[in-house]
Amino acid sequence: MSSEPFKVGLLGFGTVGSAFAELLEERAAEIERFNGRRPVLGGVLTRSRGNFEEILADADVVVELMGGLEPAREYLLAAMRAGKDVVSANKQLLSQYGEELFETARQHDVRLRFEAAVAGVVPVVRVLEESLSATPIERIHGIVNGTTNFILTEMSNGASYPEALKEAQRRGFAEADPSDDVTGRDAAAKMAILARLAFGTPVHLNDVRYEGIEHLHRDDLEYARELGLGLKLIGTAERRQGGLSVRVHPTFLYSGHPLAAVSGPFNAVTVESETITEITMSGPGAGGRQTASAVLGDVVSAMTGGARAPAPPLPLRLIEDVENAFYLHLDVADRPGVLAAVTQVLGEHDVSIKSVVQRGMGERARLVMVTHQVLESRLRTAIERVGEFEFVRSAPRIIRVIEEEFL
Amino acid sequence: MSSEPFKVGLLGFGTVGSAFAELLEERAAEIERFNGRRPVLGGVLTRSRGNFEEILADADVVVELMGGLEPAREYLLAAMRAGKDVVSANKQLLSQYGEELFETARQHDVRLRFEAAVAGVVPVVRVLEESLSATPIERIHGIVNGTTNFILTEMSNGASYPEALKEAQRRGFAEADPSDDVTGRDAAAKMAILARLAFGTPVHLNDVRYEGIEHLHRDDLEYARELGLGLKLIGTAERRQGGLSVRVHPTFLYSGHPLAAVSGPFNAVTVESETITEITMSGPGAGGRQTASAVLGDVVSAMTGGARAPAPPLPLRLIEDVENAFYLHLDVADRPGVLAAVTQVLGEHDVSIKSVVQRGMGERARLVMVTHQVLESRLRTAIERVGEFEFVRSAPRIIRVIEEEFL
Numbered sequence: 001m002s003s004e005p006f007k008v009g010l011l012g013f014g015t016v017g018s019a020f021a022e023l024l025e026e027r028a029a030e031i032e033r034f035n036g037r038r039p040v041l042g043g044v045l046t047r048s049r050g051n052f053e054e055i056l057a058d059a060d061v062v063v064e065l066m067g068g069l070e071p072a073r074e075y076l077l078a079a080m081r082a083g084k085d086v087v088s089a090n091k092q093l094l095s096q097y098g099e100e101l102f103e104t105a106r107q108h109d110v111r112l113r114f115e116a117a118v119a120g121v122v123p124v125v126r127v128l129e130e131s132l133s134a135t136p137i138e139r140i141h142g143i144v145n146g147t148t149n150f151i152l153t154e155m156s157n158g159a160s161y162p163e164a165l166k167e168a169q170r171r172g173f174a175e176a177d178p179s180d181d182v183t184g185r186d187a188a189a190k191m192a193i194l195a196r197l198a199f200g201t202p203v204h205l206n207d208v209r210y211e212g213i214e215h216l217h218r219d220d221l222e223y224a225r226e227l228g229l230g231l232k233l234i235g236t237a238e239r240r241q242g243g244l245s246v247r248v249h250p251t252f253l254y255s256g257h258p259l260a261a262v263s264g265p266f267n268a269v270t271v272e273s274e275t276i277t278e279i280t281m282s283g284p285g286a287g288g289r290q291t292a293s294a295v296l297g298d299v300v301s302a303m304t305g306g307a308r309a310p311a312p313p314l315p316l317r318l319i320e321d322v323e324n325a326f327y328l329h330l331d332v333a334d335r336p337g338v339l340a341a342v343t344q345v346l347g348e349h350d351v352s353i354k355s356v357v358q359r360g361m362g363e364r365a366r367l368v369m370v371t372h373q374v375l376e377s378r379l380r381t382a383i384e385r386v387g388e389f390e391f392v393r394s395a396p397r398i399i400r401v402i403e404e405e406f407l
Numbered sequence: 408m409s410s411e412p413f414k415v416g417l418l419g420f421g422t423v424g425s426a427f428a429e430l431l432e433e434r435a436a437e438i439e440r441f442n443g444r445r446p447v448l449g450g451v452l453t454r455s456r457g458n459f460e461e462i463l464a465d466a467d468v469v470v471e472l473m474g475g476l477e478p479a480r481e482y483l484l485a486a487m488r489a490g491k492d493v494v495s496a497n498k499q500l501l502s503q504y505g506e507e508l509f510e511t512a513r514q515h516d517v518r519l520r521f522e523a524a525v526a527g528v529v530p531v532v533r534v535l536e537e538s539l540s541a542t543p544i545e546r547i548h549g550i551v552n553g554t555t556n557f558i559l560t561e562m563s564n565g566a567s568y569p570e571a572l573k574e575a576q577r578r579g580f581a582e583a584d585p586s587d588d589v590t591g592r593d594a595a596a597k598m599a600i601l602a603r604l605a606f607g608t609p610v611h612l613n614d615v616r617y618e619g620i621e622h623l624h625r626d627d628l629e630y631a632r633e634l635g636l637g638l639k640l641i642g643t644a645e646r647r648q649g650g651l652s653v654r655v656h657p658t659f660l661y662s663g664h665p666l667a668a669v670s671g672p673f674n675a676v677t678v679e680s681e682t683i684t685e686i687t688m689s690g691p692g693a694g695g696r697q698t699a700s701a702v703l704g705d706v707v708s709a710m711t712g713g714a715r716a717p718a719p720p721l722p723l724r725l726i727e728d729v730e731n732a733f734y735l736h737l738d739v740a741d742r743p744g745v746l747a748a749v750t751q752v753l754g755e756h757d758v759s760i761k762s763v764v765q766r767g768m769g770e771r772a773r774l775v776m777v778t779h780q781v782l783e784s785r786l787r788t789a790i791e792r793v794g795e796f797e798f799v800r801s802a803p804r805i806i807r808v809i810e811e812e813f814l
Contacts, residue, residue, distance in 0.1 A: 134707050
């Protein structure tokens with residue numbers, strides 16, 4: 001079978017862009033064998049070469065791998081208005097201008113694909129759009145940032161946070177300025193995209209509450225081990241109280257949770273629904289070649305067609321204050337009556353305690369507790385009162401806990 | 408938007424068929440919202456009611472949930488010849504008449520979808536067909552039978568094989584006659600389908616070497632724990648020596664392997680490739696409602712179109728004799744010289760030992776070894792010679808081991 005080549009207009013030629021061009025050439029013959037058309041690189045746009053209008057006119061699909069908000073946004077909108085399918089790996093753009101992009105795709109009946117923007121090579125976008133399109137999703141939990149998962153794995157093996165960060169940088173898993181990763185902002189952008197996809201409601205990056213890992217101590221990991229828990233930076237999007245909660249926090253997981261065993265620079269996503277119970281997908285966080293592979297998968301999908309247009313958004317209230325179990329770490333004077341005083345205050349605020357570890361350290365003691373489910377605002381009020389006791393030596397720390405069994 | 412309903416002709420109305428009909432009705436409105444057409448049940452064919460020709464004439468897609476080879480095969484072929492897309496969850500049929508079915512789909516340019524035939528709700532078929540279509544796959548490892556995974560989990564918690572089987576039956580995870588599951592035949596059928604999909608070469612159920620779990624002892628699990636290994640029934644499809652090896656065996660996994668933590672009646676599949684490193688997907692093995700959910704996902708895919716036609720088969724030699732690491736269990740007289748004699752014979756056959764656990768039990772001893780990679784035929788020859796020693800008290804047992812790290 002001999003037909004016209006399928007022309008890919010490429011915007012951006014950095015690490016991912018060049019890896020994509022290389023992979024496209026390597027795989028072109030095999031893709032042609034399966035799909036009947038051979039994908040070829042049309043024009044390439046970089047800061048110093050190429051003309052967007054010419055690339056657009058010639059392209060069957062436009063692939064945006066420039067990153068950043070502008071001019072990536074402008075180019076994607078122009079390509080869709082010209083009736084072209086587009087592929088993007090740009091999570092910042094999608095989490096901040098997603099509605100504009102989806103609406104443009106809908107108006108011009110073209111497809112916007114973005115598998116590489118969310119979870120590296122883990123095909124969670126495709127699975128949510130297609131395999132699970134018949135399933136009412138209740139909850140998504142994700143480890144969607146490989147850098148922080150690597151750092152937490154190192155810390156659980158005994159490293160301090162600065163040591164673990166340095167090792168991540170040395171091995172190329174963290175950038176020189178790691179703030180986008182370690183503050184949780186990168187994970188928040190990905191969770192905004194996933195939540196939009198799974199629940200069909202507009203979620204902007206600014207709607208996602210997030211917290212990073214910079215304030216975690218080696219001690220937290222050690223105590224957690226005693227309580228039988230693992231520590232991960234978990235993104236959550238779930239139906240709660242008739243609305244939707246989307247958030248990213250360091251979270252302790254009971255050891256049987258499907259995400260508890262995900263170590264090193266990996267990504268993983270668990271999707272829960274009554275009809276399917278749960279599905280977990282995991283794989284390496286993206287290096288250039290892995291990201292390029294996800295992008296190429298989207299290009300092949302554009303060749304074969306058939307993805308649905310994004311549905312018009314559903315309004316769903318975003319919930320800020322949700323119930324969780326919490327781990328609570330207190331640094332207190334080691335003397336009689338302390339535990340009683342703390343538990344009384346907690347009890348007065350309906351914070352119910354599930355387990356306690358107390359350990360003396362000379363004149364001080366560390367008191368670690370795990371609570372049952374409690375509304376976050378209620379816990380914070382209780383903790384504020386506990387923090388007022390003169391026997392409390394430093395600010396109480398809290399970390400969320402996922403403890404329930406699934407099945 | 409108002410358009411014609413999308414009519415589903417349903418063949419078979421057992422556990423899965425009735426769960427599918429129920430789920431279809433529950434989800435129809437939501438599917439219409441996303442896809443513009445409302446899926447509705449057209450005719451239903453059971454042994455006692457319905458007429459196939461009428462159902463076929465009226466259907467936009469034909470869903471086969473009868474099971475068994477005939478008349479399921481005949482109906483699917485007839486539907487495709489009439490130009491209809493079809494969906495099937497029938498692993499026996501696909502693993503034995505896959506080439507005929509794929510060839511018919513190709514000739515009539517229709518799509519044959521079968522997500523529910525392989526790994527319950529885990530969307531491995533879609534991911535292999537679409538997301539990974541640009542990726543040269545090297546290897547697939549799968550836990551594709553939830554019954555045996557449940558039994559092995561029970562055994563690793565101390566149950567004997569008969570106790571674990573009984574518990575599986577009591578909880579509805581195993582049938583009264585469990586032979587299709589416990590002999591590995593069900594897993595072999597699924598691996599034949601997966602291998603066809605991932606490597607594009609015809610693989611018949613008869614091409615798959617398989618072994619079940621009936622001969623496993625509680626001891627194997629206990630010793631394995633001492634060696635830091637977990638025990639699963641693993642299906643493997645991989646490129647080896649310029650060909651393809653497809654097999655199912657009880658297998659020990661090092662504890663960091665992504666499949667080692669998969670417990671209970673779950674399915675999981677790991678896909679390895681140079682470009683993506685590895686992806687693992689896991690979820691519950693199918694109950695009726697979960698299987699129905701996978702079938703409904705295929706129906707939605709048929710509504711939106713776009714799946715590619717199966718590629719013409721590639722010839723790839725099937726390899727029978729492949730290298731593996733092995734666990735070797737010997738029941739021997741407890742006296743000097745035994746270990747030396749055994750290791751000498753192994754050494755003469757180039758079987759190299761990685762670790763040994765010996766434990767005395769009165770007059771007898773158990774000798775457990777893990778070998779480095781060795782060709783299976785070579786190991787078997789060595790074991791035959793070892794079995795001839797008069798100090799060996801019962802037939803040596805061997806179990807495969809996956810020990811390599813991935814990254």
